[in-house]
Amino acid sequence: MTPSMLVATVGGVGRLRPAPGTWGSLVALPALLLGREAVLVLAVLVGAIGWVAVSAVLRGRPAEDPGWIVVDEVAGMLVALAALPPDAGWIGAAVAFALFRAFDIIKPWPVSWADGLHGATGVMLDDILAGAIAAALLLLFGFVLPGVL
Template sequence: MRAAALIGTVLGVGHIRPASGTWGSLVALPWGWLLHVLGGLPLLVLGIVAAFFGGWWATARMTAGSDDHDPSHIVIDEVAGQWIALLPLSYAAWTRGMDVTAMWPGWIAAFVLFRLFDIWKPWLVGWADARGDALGVMLDDVIAGIFAAVGVMALAGLYHGVMT
């Protein structure tokens, strides 16, 4: 259970109050940057896959026998979702040989949009959350991350295509 708790709480970040999900998303930003710097887009994608499957396992272990299928101290789902929201930035930087931090407005947009979709839980995000199981815990943040990534791309297209 100790390994599950370390993974699920992202080394204890999930115990920070208030707004543990926001703290989980915040810690995902420098770790996402590090993955990108060390291995570009492929390593970030590998990190997402590892966070998803590790998080699914950890969440199932941590919630076994509990009525609470999504306790607030489990934040590995926020890490996976936040990294998905960063994918458009990592892709652009990796394919263009850019410094990923040069797109800092995109980082802010990815964070804000991910938190918005994760808290609001529109459409498929809410559907996944309503599953009431460990897979749903992970999927709602994956879908929120996808929605945020689409939003980041739309905002980048608006900025670069219309405003400049």
């Protein structure tokens, strides 16, 4: 397995069935233990490294978005997790997970717009936007009902 394929599949997690995107999202959950700032830095790093890896994997077939590429789900889930308060715990992680997966599956605008882009940009950006929407809702929820998550 090439290094790009290893990154794109997150060490082979993308080959798990059923629902490889869900498995990829689950991989990110332990990062919550690192704290908000570290999770946000990790999201940026995974997004950048993921984009490079996906570009290499899709070389010559930019219109594809294979389900086994799950580094995008990891990056998007990390964006959502970065919005949780430091004491969120696993209930907060479960809410972040549910919101991210819902936006990733339903693909409201602008997620749907990004999903239509070709190449690594489309593959990565739709999930990062789904994570950003989930993060915005988590921040709003935390502002309106502090301490609940």
